[in-house]
Amino acid sequence: MALLQRSKQRLDIDLLVLPDTNLILIASVIEPLRGANRIAGSELYRWRLLTPDGAPVPTTSNIAVPAQGSFRASTEDAPLFVLASYDWRRSATPALKMQLSRAARYRTVIAGVESGTWLLAEASLLDGLSATVHWEDYEDFALAYPEVRAVKDRFVIDGKRLTTSGSLPTVDLMLEVIRQRQGYSLALEVSRLFRYEQPSFHIDEPLSAASAGLRLHDPRVTQAVHLMEEHIEQPLVLARLARRVGVSARHLQDLFQQSIGAPPHVHYLALRLNTARRKVIETTASFADIAAATGFNSASAFARSYRASFSESPSETRRRLRRRITPSQASL
Template sequence: MEVTLLQRSTERLDIDLLVLPDTNLILIASVIEPLRGANRIAGSELYRWRLLTPDGAPVPTTSHIAIPAHGAFRTTTEDVPLFVLASYSWRQSATPAIKMQLSQAARHRSIVAGIESGTWLLAEASLLDGLSATVHWEDYEDFALAYPEVRAVKDRFVVDGKRLTTSGSLPTVDLMLEVIRQRQGYSLALEVSRLFRYEQPSFHADETLSAASAGLPAHDPRVTQAVHLMEEHIEQPLILARLARRVGVSARHLQDLFQQSIGAPPHVHYLALRLNTARRKVIETTASFADIAAATGFNSASAFARSYRASFSESPSETRRRLRRRIMPLPAPP
């Protein structure tokens, strides 16, 4: 995919958020909090964001809490992704000036995203012509009639070329977790979702949310049961055939269930759970890497180090050194 937002990278990603008046607080948090969580878990600034408003003044939200801005939205040649956030009062913001600014900004921005009603603003600026896009389910019919040149779909979020659109707050969390997964890998995205005890549903609107026991993106109770078994057997991992038997299905069927429910095969999810457990031990304890490897089901410290580096783009010793440098006290003045 050509979209750099959704490509593997160790570089910091900067994002501009254009927050329009009367946007929901939860919509703003749906963009920012997964990124903040990724930074916290990784122990480094993987993501940085800047909040912009039409005039640079704090923007009122539907909760009557004003959000301060880093500055005013202006047309520049910056190429960082631009996320346009809007909720109920988007029409008041769809001024000729804003539409012209969006159109001009799209010439330079690597990505322009319509978050919830931000999709309407992009359509008004003719930035979605000939592309697929999604909106909040309550607005779907009206949107499809208003913009026949846009292929309206009912997915939770849509990526079409350099345009992203989401259909609400929780689907926006879906999108941000997908960004993290694509850029930093499945393990970090899983740990961020568990940080919020968040259940990531399927990306299609005709499937409903269900209760999460541990932030698991699972709908099928057999998948949930299998994940619980994985969590209980971190030190001595169960082979797939045994795991499937415990759940009451064949190994092949369990693989299909995982793919349908969470979009990843069982071994990928299991490895992510073990590596995330290992990473917490690397950061929070002084245990040797050999002991951590044994405690998380790896045959040797070298096998653990290879998997760790493949997932987190650094070795366990590099993680420990980097994070401990950050918390070392400053030397006392002479």
């Protein structure tokens, strides 16, 4: 599935937006992709908004969303996201269901976003598959479509079908797409743009910038992440990190997997590489100094990890993204 495979190629996505969709639902698909483009400094994703008739579609916020075209069944193979919120039944015309069925022959992926799941089920595109819907609709959906395995989850990926249960779960899905295509480091940076943990009211417990996009339900994971952030230059080995938290190394690995879906060493490396990338872009420090400041034994080891994570060398990033200070700017 191209949507969930490591790739350097730009991914084009079509969004079929139905009347009375929430603005936040549209943003939940687009904004993580926009954030990935901005942070990466290149167009990793491009999207196109379609409506059933090509006309601007009204939203529940009384703001019409302009369309870039009308949705028609064709041989297009770009992933298709079907977005719907309220009154989805008004859009479930025989013509639209037929168009969705025809589109499924060519589209690499079709996703049902919130009530878009109902549209996919109506078009028999979820038969024999697992799918999720908004929690308020779960019982009704399960009764209406016994051929679909309804599950209570934030999002579900089952073959070529993706479904989400709401706006924030859709953000989670898009972060998973970014993680699969560009890696954990970029997904972690993008997540910081959209979510944060409610900071403590105690002065000595500030909100952590690096962990701002994570829902750290276990205090031991929170403590471990903070320790990682405090020891970027001289990383702690897993055994010592676990001792500081008060658990075994194996238990800490399990807690990380349950809490953020990644083992400690993957999260730790992402923190260090994201710190390094900011230094590459925002400073003139040598790569050897950046390597030392982010816990790498050598500039070559840093370069290998950097390229593996960001698909380019530090020097390529700096050449591509750094703002060049012109003589006239420097004199200001």
